[in-house]
Amino acid sequence: MRFRIPLSAPDITQAEIEAVTAVLRTPHLSLGPQLNAFESALADYHGVPHAVAVSSGTAGLHIALLTLGIGPGHEVIVPSFTFIAVANAVIQAGATPVFADIDPVTLNLDPASVADGVTHRTRAIIVVHTFGIPAQMDRLRDLADQHNLVLLEDACEAIGATFQQQPVGTFGDLSVFGFYPNKQMTTGEGGAVLARSTAHAARLRSLRNQGRAGTKWLDHAEHGYNYRLSEIACALGTVQLSRLPEMLALREAAVERYLDLLADIPSIELPPSRLPLRTISWFVFVVRMPDGPARDRTQAQLASQGIATGRYFAPIHLQPAWRNHPQGRPSLPVTEAIAPRMLALPLFNRISEQQLSEVSQALAEISISW
Ligand SMILES: Cc1ncc(COP(=O)(O)O)c(C=O)c1O
Structure with a gap:
Protein backbone atom coordinates (compact mmCIF):
# COMPACT_ATOMS: atom_id res chain seq x y z
CA MET A 1 0.00 0.00 0.00
CA ARG A 243 24.88 16.38 7.54
CA LEU A 244 24.09 14.20 10.58
CA PRO A 245 23.98 17.01 13.19
CA GLU A 246 21.57 18.99 11.00
CA MET A 247 19.45 15.89 10.33
CA LEU A 248 19.28 14.89 14.02
CA ALA A 249 18.20 18.43 14.90
CA LEU A 250 15.34 18.24 12.37
CA ARG A 251 14.19 14.94 13.87
CA GLU A 252 14.35 16.32 17.38
CA ALA A 253 12.29 19.35 16.38
CA ALA A 254 9.64 17.05 14.87
CA VAL A 255 9.57 14.99 18.06
CA GLU A 256 9.14 18.10 20.23
CA ARG A 257 6.23 19.13 18.02
CA TYR A 258 4.60 15.68 18.35
CA LEU A 259 4.99 15.85 22.13
CA ASP A 260 3.09 19.17 22.15
CA LEU A 261 0.42 18.10 19.72
CA LEU A 262 -0.26 14.75 21.44
CA ALA A 263 0.00 15.97 25.05
CA ASP A 264 -3.76 16.17 25.54
CA ILE A 265 -4.67 12.64 24.49
CA PRO A 266 -5.07 11.05 27.93
CA SER A 267 -5.08 7.41 26.83
CA ILE A 268 -1.71 7.28 25.08
CA GLU A 269 1.72 7.32 26.67
CA LEU A 270 4.36 9.39 24.94
CA PRO A 271 8.07 8.54 24.80
CA PRO A 272 10.31 10.44 27.21
CA SER A 273 11.78 13.52 25.52
CA ARG A 274 14.75 13.61 27.91
CA LEU A 275 16.38 10.94 30.04
CA PRO A 276 19.10 11.31 32.67
CA LEU A 277 22.69 10.81 31.41
CA ARG A 278 21.55 10.47 27.80
CA THR A 279 21.03 12.36 24.58
CA ILE A 280 18.61 10.57 22.31
CA SER A 281 19.12 10.21 18.55
CA TRP A 282 15.54 9.93 17.31
CA PHE A 283 15.19 6.89 15.07
CA VAL A 284 11.43 6.41 15.44
CA PHE A 285 8.67 8.07 17.46
CA VAL A 286 6.81 5.30 19.25
CA VAL A 287 3.73 5.86 21.41
CA ARG A 288 2.03 3.38 23.73
CA MET A 289 -1.64 2.63 23.20
CA PRO A 290 -3.89 1.43 26.06
CA ASP A 291 -3.73 -2.19 24.85
CA GLY A 292 -3.00 -4.42 21.86
CA PRO A 293 -6.50 -4.34 20.30
CA ALA A 294 -6.59 -0.51 20.49
CA ARG A 295 -3.15 -0.42 18.86
CA ASP A 296 -4.23 -2.71 16.02
CA ARG A 297 -7.48 -0.80 15.39
CA THR A 298 -5.60 2.49 15.42
CA GLN A 299 -3.07 1.23 12.93
CA ALA A 300 -5.85 0.06 10.57
CA GLN A 301 -7.74 3.33 10.89
CA LEU A 302 -4.66 5.46 10.29
CA ALA A 303 -3.78 3.29 7.28
CA SER A 304 -7.26 3.87 5.85
CA GLN A 305 -6.46 7.61 6.01
CA GLY A 306 -3.16 7.08 4.19
CA ILE A 307 -0.97 7.36 7.30
CA ALA A 308 1.71 4.69 7.74
CA THR A 309 2.62 3.37 11.19
CA GLY A 310 4.83 0.54 12.45
CA ARG A 311 4.51 -2.17 15.11
CA TYR A 312 7.94 -1.62 16.64
CA PHE A 313 8.76 -4.31 17.73
CA ALA A 314 7.14 -7.74 17.63
CA PRO A 315 9.23 -9.69 20.19
CA ILE A 316 11.70 -12.05 18.53
CA HIS A 317 11.01 -14.96 20.90
CA LEU A 318 7.33 -14.96 19.85
CA GLN A 319 8.04 -15.04 16.11
CA PRO A 320 7.03 -18.18 14.15
CA ALA A 321 10.71 -18.68 13.27
CA TRP A 322 11.45 -19.19 16.97
CA ARG A 323 8.52 -21.45 17.85
CA ASN A 324 10.57 -24.64 18.02
CA HIS A 325 13.75 -23.11 19.30
CA PRO A 326 14.91 -24.23 22.77
CA GLN A 327 15.23 -20.57 23.76
CA GLY A 328 11.96 -19.74 22.03
CA ARG A 329 9.65 -19.17 24.96
CA PRO A 330 11.32 -17.63 27.97
CA SER A 331 9.22 -15.50 30.26
CA LEU A 332 9.82 -11.85 29.42
CA PRO A 333 6.97 -10.07 31.19
CA VAL A 334 7.96 -6.47 30.38
CA THR A 335 8.62 -7.23 26.71
CA GLU A 336 5.37 -9.16 26.37
CA ALA A 337 3.29 -6.50 28.12
CA ILE A 338 4.75 -3.54 26.22
CA ALA A 339 5.24 -4.82 22.67
CA PRO A 340 1.55 -5.21 21.70
CA ARG A 341 0.85 -1.60 22.70
CA MET A 342 3.59 0.04 20.66
CA LEU A 343 2.88 2.10 17.58
CA ALA A 344 5.52 4.04 15.63
CA LEU A 345 4.18 7.21 14.01
CA PRO A 346 5.61 8.81 10.87
CA LEU A 347 8.97 10.45 11.58
CA PHE A 348 11.45 11.73 9.03
CA ASN A 349 13.66 14.78 8.66
CA ARG A 350 11.38 16.70 6.33
CA ILE A 351 8.06 15.86 7.97
CA SER A 352 6.01 19.06 7.68
CA GLU A 353 4.00 20.91 10.32
CA GLN A 354 0.91 20.02 8.28
CA GLN A 355 1.79 16.30 8.35
CA LEU A 356 2.58 16.34 12.08
CA SER A 357 -0.78 18.05 12.79
CA GLU A 358 -2.65 15.68 10.52
CA VAL A 359 -1.24 12.57 12.21
CA SER A 360 -1.86 14.01 15.68
CA GLN A 361 -5.41 15.09 14.83
CA ALA A 362 -6.22 11.66 13.36
CA LEU A 363 -4.88 9.95 16.48
CA ALA A 364 -6.88 12.27 18.76
CA GLU A 365 -10.08 11.46 16.87
CA ILE A 366 -9.46 7.71 16.87
CA SER A 367 -8.64 7.75 20.60
CA ILE A 368 -12.18 8.88 21.42
CA SER A 369 -13.44 5.44 20.37
CA TRP A 370 -11.10 3.44 22.64
C1 LIG B 1 18.78 -2.93 16.20
C2 LIG B 1 19.09 -3.34 14.79
N1 LIG B 1 20.08 -4.23 14.57
C3 LIG B 1 20.40 -4.63 13.34
C4 LIG B 1 19.74 -4.13 12.24
C5 LIG B 1 20.11 -4.69 10.91
O1 LIG B 1 20.54 -3.75 10.03
P1 LIG B 1 20.42 -4.05 8.44
O2 LIG B 1 18.96 -3.94 8.11
O3 LIG B 1 21.25 -2.97 7.85
O4 LIG B 1 20.96 -5.40 8.20
C6 LIG B 1 18.72 -3.18 12.42
C7 LIG B 1 17.98 -2.56 11.37
O5 LIG B 1 17.73 -2.59 10.34
C8 LIG B 1 18.38 -2.80 13.72
O6 LIG B 1 17.38 -1.94 13.95
Missing part, protein backbone atom coordinates in the same frame (compact mmCIF):
# COMPACT_ATOMS: atom_id res chain seq x y z
CA ARG A 2 1.25 3.53 -0.77
CA PHE A 3 0.76 5.98 2.07
CA ARG A 4 0.25 9.72 1.83
CA ILE A 5 2.38 10.10 4.95
CA PRO A 6 5.13 7.47 5.08
CA LEU A 7 6.59 6.03 8.27
CA SER A 8 10.11 7.07 7.29
CA ALA A 9 11.86 8.74 4.37
CA PRO A 10 15.49 9.28 3.41
CA ASP A 11 16.76 12.86 3.20
CA ILE A 12 18.76 13.15 -0.01
CA THR A 13 19.98 16.56 -1.19
CA GLN A 14 21.85 17.75 -4.27
CA ALA A 15 25.13 17.16 -2.40
CA GLU A 16 24.44 13.40 -2.13
CA ILE A 17 23.34 13.22 -5.78
CA GLU A 18 26.53 14.97 -6.91
CA ALA A 19 28.76 12.78 -4.73
CA VAL A 20 27.18 9.61 -6.11
CA THR A 21 27.28 10.70 -9.75
CA ALA A 22 30.91 11.77 -9.35
CA VAL A 23 31.78 8.19 -8.35
CA LEU A 24 29.99 6.88 -11.42
CA ARG A 25 32.36 8.94 -13.58
CA THR A 26 35.38 7.09 -12.15
CA PRO A 27 36.54 3.50 -12.74
CA HIS A 28 36.44 2.81 -8.95
CA LEU A 29 33.11 1.32 -7.93
CA SER A 30 34.34 -0.91 -5.09
CA LEU A 31 37.24 -0.89 -2.60
CA GLY A 32 38.47 2.57 -3.56
CA PRO A 33 38.95 6.07 -2.14
CA GLN A 34 35.31 6.52 -1.09
CA LEU A 35 35.54 3.53 1.23
CA ASN A 36 38.63 4.98 2.90
CA ALA A 37 37.02 8.41 3.19
CA PHE A 38 33.78 7.05 4.67
CA GLU A 39 35.60 4.83 7.15
CA SER A 40 37.86 7.70 8.25
CA ALA A 41 34.89 10.04 8.67
CA LEU A 42 33.01 7.46 10.77
CA ALA A 43 36.06 6.76 12.94
CA ASP A 44 36.74 10.49 13.43
CA TYR A 45 33.12 11.24 14.26
CA HIS A 46 33.26 8.67 17.06
CA GLY A 47 36.84 9.34 18.13
CA VAL A 48 37.90 5.71 17.60
CA PRO A 49 40.85 4.43 15.54
CA HIS A 50 39.00 2.13 13.11
CA ALA A 51 35.71 1.90 11.23
CA VAL A 52 35.05 -0.95 8.80
CA ALA A 53 32.19 -0.36 6.37
CA VAL A 54 30.05 -3.38 5.51
CA SER A 55 27.07 -4.22 3.33
CA SER A 56 24.47 -4.13 6.14
CA GLY A 57 24.05 -3.88 9.89
CA THR A 58 23.30 -7.61 9.99
CA ALA A 59 26.55 -8.39 8.16
CA GLY A 60 28.36 -6.15 10.66
CA LEU A 61 26.86 -8.01 13.62
CA HIS A 62 27.81 -11.36 12.05
CA ILE A 63 31.48 -10.58 11.49
CA ALA A 64 31.74 -8.63 14.75
CA LEU A 65 30.66 -11.78 16.61
CA LEU A 66 33.15 -13.91 14.67
CA THR A 67 35.91 -11.39 15.33
CA LEU A 68 35.14 -11.53 19.05
CA GLY A 69 35.52 -15.31 18.95
CA ILE A 70 31.82 -16.16 19.38
CA GLY A 71 30.75 -19.48 17.87
CA PRO A 72 29.22 -22.92 18.46
CA GLY A 73 28.58 -23.79 22.11
CA HIS A 74 28.43 -20.14 23.18
CA GLU A 75 25.41 -18.26 24.43
CA VAL A 76 24.86 -14.60 23.64
CA ILE A 77 22.42 -12.52 25.68
CA VAL A 78 20.22 -10.32 23.49
CA PRO A 79 16.97 -8.40 23.87
CA SER A 80 13.84 -9.91 22.34
CA PHE A 81 12.28 -6.47 21.98
CA THR A 82 14.33 -5.52 18.93
CA PHE A 83 14.78 -6.18 15.24
CA ILE A 84 15.20 -9.86 14.39
CA ALA A 85 18.61 -9.31 12.76
CA VAL A 86 20.16 -9.29 16.24
CA ALA A 87 19.18 -12.91 16.93
CA ASN A 88 19.75 -13.97 13.32
CA ALA A 89 23.36 -12.79 13.46
CA VAL A 90 23.98 -14.88 16.59
CA ILE A 91 22.59 -17.96 14.81
CA GLN A 92 24.73 -17.15 11.75
CA ALA A 93 27.80 -17.13 13.99
CA GLY A 94 26.80 -20.63 15.19
CA ALA A 95 26.00 -19.48 18.75
CA THR A 96 22.74 -19.47 20.72
CA PRO A 97 20.79 -16.32 21.53
CA VAL A 98 19.40 -16.10 25.06
CA PHE A 99 16.70 -13.49 25.42
CA ALA A 100 16.63 -11.01 28.29
CA ASP A 101 13.92 -8.58 29.33
CA ILE A 102 13.93 -4.80 29.03
CA ASP A 103 13.59 -1.73 31.18
CA PRO A 104 10.05 -0.34 30.72
CA VAL A 105 11.23 3.28 30.32
CA THR A 106 14.31 3.05 28.10
CA LEU A 107 13.10 -0.16 26.36
CA ASN A 108 16.71 -1.39 26.55
CA LEU A 109 18.20 -4.45 28.21
CA ASP A 110 17.44 -4.59 31.92
CA PRO A 111 20.79 -5.35 33.61
CA ALA A 112 19.04 -7.51 36.26
CA SER A 113 17.45 -9.70 33.58
CA VAL A 114 20.80 -9.96 31.77
CA ALA A 115 22.43 -11.11 35.02
CA ASP A 116 19.70 -13.78 35.39
CA GLY A 117 20.49 -15.10 31.91
CA VAL A 118 24.22 -15.66 32.47
CA THR A 119 25.32 -19.32 32.46
CA HIS A 120 28.72 -21.01 32.15
CA ARG A 121 28.19 -20.96 28.35
CA THR A 122 27.55 -17.20 28.10
CA ARG A 123 30.30 -15.39 26.18
CA ALA A 124 28.75 -12.11 25.05
CA ILE A 125 26.02 -9.52 25.49
CA ILE A 126 24.63 -7.64 22.51
CA VAL A 127 23.42 -4.30 23.82
CA VAL A 128 20.98 -2.60 21.46
CA HIS A 129 20.31 1.15 21.80
CA THR A 130 16.67 0.71 20.93
CA PHE A 131 14.92 3.50 19.02
CA GLY A 132 18.02 5.69 19.49
CA ILE A 133 17.83 5.70 23.31
CA PRO A 134 21.19 4.76 24.85
CA ALA A 135 21.21 1.68 27.07
CA GLN A 136 22.49 1.70 30.67
CA MET A 137 26.10 1.30 29.54
CA ASP A 138 27.82 1.73 32.91
CA ARG A 139 25.92 -1.14 34.54
CA LEU A 140 26.07 -3.36 31.47
CA ARG A 141 29.82 -2.84 31.13
CA ASP A 142 30.29 -3.72 34.83
CA LEU A 143 28.19 -6.84 34.37
CA ALA A 144 30.17 -7.90 31.32
CA ASP A 145 33.47 -7.37 33.16
CA GLN A 146 32.22 -9.21 36.24
CA HIS A 147 31.36 -12.33 34.18
CA ASN A 148 34.24 -11.98 31.72
CA LEU A 149 31.88 -11.45 28.75
CA VAL A 150 32.45 -9.45 25.60
CA LEU A 151 30.15 -6.51 25.02
CA LEU A 152 28.96 -5.92 21.47
CA GLU A 153 27.05 -2.69 20.95
CA ASP A 154 24.31 -2.65 18.34
CA ALA A 155 24.01 1.06 17.59
CA CYS A 156 22.13 0.50 14.30
CA GLU A 157 19.25 2.68 15.53
CA ALA A 158 21.25 5.21 17.48
CA ILE A 159 24.02 7.00 15.57
CA GLY A 160 24.71 10.34 17.27
CA ALA A 161 23.21 9.40 20.67
CA THR A 162 25.33 9.71 23.83
CA PHE A 163 25.48 8.16 27.30
CA GLN A 164 27.28 10.25 29.93
CA GLN A 165 28.32 12.49 27.01
CA GLN A 166 30.15 9.62 25.29
CA PRO A 167 28.90 8.59 21.82
CA VAL A 168 27.13 5.24 21.58
CA GLY A 169 29.29 2.84 19.67
CA THR A 170 32.35 3.65 21.77
CA PHE A 171 31.55 1.52 24.83
CA GLY A 172 31.61 -1.99 23.40
CA ASP A 173 34.49 -4.28 22.49
CA LEU A 174 33.10 -3.70 19.00
CA SER A 175 30.05 -1.79 17.84
CA VAL A 176 27.80 -1.96 14.82
CA PHE A 177 25.85 0.67 12.86
CA GLY A 178 23.22 0.24 10.16
CA PHE A 179 22.41 2.58 7.30
CA TYR A 180 19.18 1.19 5.82
CA PRO A 181 17.02 4.00 4.35
CA ASN A 182 14.76 4.25 7.42
CA LYS A 183 17.73 5.15 9.62
CA GLN A 184 18.89 8.64 10.74
CA MET A 185 21.47 8.50 7.91
CA THR A 186 21.59 6.10 5.00
CA THR A 187 23.86 4.50 2.41
CA GLY A 188 20.90 2.73 0.73
CA GLU A 189 21.96 -0.58 2.22
CA GLY A 190 24.99 -0.65 4.46
CA GLY A 191 26.55 -0.67 7.88
CA ALA A 192 29.83 -0.32 9.74
CA VAL A 193 31.73 -1.83 12.63
CA LEU A 194 33.83 0.36 14.94
CA ALA A 195 36.96 -1.16 16.45
CA ARG A 196 39.62 0.04 18.82
CA SER A 197 42.28 -2.58 18.13
CA THR A 198 44.20 -2.88 14.88
CA ALA A 199 43.92 -6.67 15.09
CA HIS A 200 40.11 -6.51 15.28
CA ALA A 201 39.97 -4.08 12.36
CA ALA A 202 42.20 -6.33 10.23
CA ARG A 203 40.07 -9.40 11.01
CA LEU A 204 36.86 -7.51 10.18
CA ARG A 205 38.36 -6.37 6.86
CA SER A 206 39.40 -9.91 6.04
CA LEU A 207 36.00 -11.43 6.92
CA ARG A 208 34.21 -8.72 4.91
CA ASN A 209 36.27 -9.54 1.83
CA GLN A 210 36.22 -13.35 1.42
CA GLY A 211 38.94 -13.94 3.98
CA ARG A 212 41.56 -11.96 2.06
CA ALA A 213 44.16 -10.92 4.59
CA GLY A 214 46.85 -9.63 2.23
CA THR A 215 46.88 -7.69 -0.98
CA LYS A 216 46.68 -10.62 -3.42
CA TRP A 217 43.14 -10.97 -4.79
CA LEU A 218 43.16 -14.75 -4.95
CA ASP A 219 44.86 -15.45 -1.62
CA HIS A 220 42.34 -16.35 1.08
CA ALA A 221 43.70 -16.77 4.59
CA GLU A 222 40.37 -17.87 6.11
CA HIS A 223 36.70 -18.46 5.29
CA GLY A 224 35.03 -15.13 4.70
CA TYR A 225 32.07 -13.36 3.15
CA ASN A 226 31.26 -10.74 0.58
CA TYR A 227 30.10 -8.00 2.91
CA ARG A 228 31.78 -5.13 1.02
CA LEU A 229 30.13 -1.72 0.67
CA SER A 230 30.31 -0.14 -2.79
CA GLU A 231 32.03 3.15 -3.54
CA ILE A 232 28.65 4.57 -4.53
CA ALA A 233 27.18 3.74 -1.11
CA CYS A 234 30.27 5.07 0.69
CA ALA A 235 30.13 8.39 -1.15
CA LEU A 236 26.48 8.72 -0.14
CA GLY A 237 27.39 7.84 3.45
CA THR A 238 30.15 10.46 3.71
CA VAL A 239 27.79 13.26 2.71
CA GLN A 240 25.02 11.95 4.98
CA LEU A 241 27.43 11.76 7.92
CA SER A 242 28.55 15.37 7.32
